[in-house]
Amino acid sequence: MLNKVRIHQFFYLILSLFLIFVTQRDTAFNIADVNSSLAILFLIIMSFGVSHGAADSIVIWKTFPKLKMKALAFLIYLIIVLLGLILWFQSPMIGLVLLLLMSMAHFGHSDLSYLSRATQGIKISWGFVMTLLPVIFFENDVKLIFDSLTNSDLNLKVFEILKFITIIFIGSFLFLIYIHKGIAKKDKFFLVLELLVTVVLASLLSPIYWFTFYFCFLHGLRALINIGIKSLRDLMFLVAFTLPVTFFSYFFLFYNLQISYLTIIFSFLMALTISHMFLPLINRLLLSNFKNR
Numbered sequence: 001m002l003n004k005v006r007i008h009q010f011f012y013l014i015l016s017l018f019l020i021f022v023t024q025r026d027t028a029f030n031i032a033d034v035n036s037s038l039a040i041l042f043l044i045i046m047s048f049g050v051s052h053g054a055a056d057s058i059v060i061w062k063t064f065p066k067l068k069m070k071a072l073a074f075l076i077y078l079i080i081v082l083l084g085l086i087l088w089f090q091s092p093m094i095g096l097v098l099l100l101l102m103s104m105a106h107f108g109h110s111d112l113s114y115l116s117r118a119t120q121g122i123k124i125s126w127g128f129v130m131t132l133l134p135v136i137f138f139e140n141d142v143k144l145i146f147d148s149l150t151n152s153d154l155n156l157k158v159f160e161i162l163k164f165i166t167i168i169f170i171g172s173f174l175f176l177i178y179i180h181k182g183i184a185k186k187d188k189f190f191l192v193l194e195l196l197v198t199v200v201l202a203s204l205l206s207p208i209y210w211f212t213f214y215f216c217f218l219h220g221l222r223a224l225i226n227i228g229i230k231s232l233r234d235l236m237f238l239v240a241f242t243l244p245v246t247f248f249s250y251f252f253l254f255y256n257l258q259i260s261y262l263t264i265i266f267s268f269l270m271a272l273t274i275s276h277m278f279l280p281l282i283n284r285l286l287l288s289n290f291k292n293r
Contacts, residue, residue, distance in 0.1 A: 055223070064287070110222065125170075125176060128166065128169040201214075
C-alpha cells in the first residue's frame with residue numbers, strides 16, 4: 001500500500017504546487033465571498049468528496065455472507081445517518097462541535113494509516129491541524145462560516161484561541177515526527193512536505209475552497225487507497241451509493257426547503273462521519289450475532 005500512497009503523495013504535491021502557482025496569477029481563488037461558487041463546491045464535495053465514505057457500502061457488502069445481513073447493516077448505517085441529520089437540525093451547535101471533534105480523530109487516523117508506527121500524538125496533531133488550519137489565516141472568514149452554520153454570533157476570541165492552539169499543534173506534529181525513530185526518513189520527508197504545501201494552500205485559498213481541495217484530493221483519495229478501491233465494480237458501488245444522497249440534498253433540501261449549501265454539506269458530513277466511524281462496531285456486533293445463531 002505504501003507505493004500507492006507515495007504515488008498519491010506525488011500527485012497531491014504536484015496538484016498543490018500547480019494550484020499555488022494559479023492563485024498567484026488569479027485572484028478568483030482568494031475571494032472571501034464564495035456564494036457564487038457554492039453550487040460547484042457542493043457538487044464536488046457531495047460526489048467526489050463523499051465517495052470515500054460511500055465506500056463503506058463496499059465494506060458492508062464484502063463483510064457479510066448473506067443478503068439479509070447486508071441489508072440489515074445498510075439499514076442500521078442509514079438510520080445512524082438520519083439520526084445524525086436530525087441532531088444537526090435540532091442543535092446545529094452540537095452538530096458542528098461533534099463534526100469538529102470527529103474530524104480531528106478521523107483525519108489523523110485515515111490520512112496517516114499507512115504509517116503503522118505513527119503514534120497517537122502524531123495522528124491527533126495532524127487531525128487537529130487539518131480540521132482547523134484555515135483559522136490561522138482567515139479567522140474572520142471561519143467565524144462567518146461557523147456563524148452561518150449555527151445561526152449564531154460566536155465570539156471572535158474563540159477563533160483567536162483556536163488559531164493559537166492550531167499553531168501549537170503544527171509545532172507539536174513537526175517535533176513528534178522529528179524525534180520518532182520508527183518512521184523512515186523518506187516517509188518523514190514526504191509527510192512534512194505534504195503538510196507544508198497544505199499550510200501554504202490554506203494561506204492562499206478561502207477556507208471553503210481549501211477544505212474542498214483537502215477533503216477531496218488528500219483525505220478522500222487517501223481513504224480510497226486505504227480501503228483498497230481498485231475495480232470498476234467498486235467504483236459503480238460508490239456511484240450508486242453517492243448519487244441518491246446528492247440528488248436528495250439538492251432537490252429536497254436545497255430546492256424545496258431552501259436550506260443553504262453550506263448547511264447541507266456540513267450536516268451530511270457530520271451524519272456520514274458518525275456512521276463511518278461506527279461501521280466497524282456495527283460489523284462486529286452483527287457478525288457476532290450471526291455466529292452465535
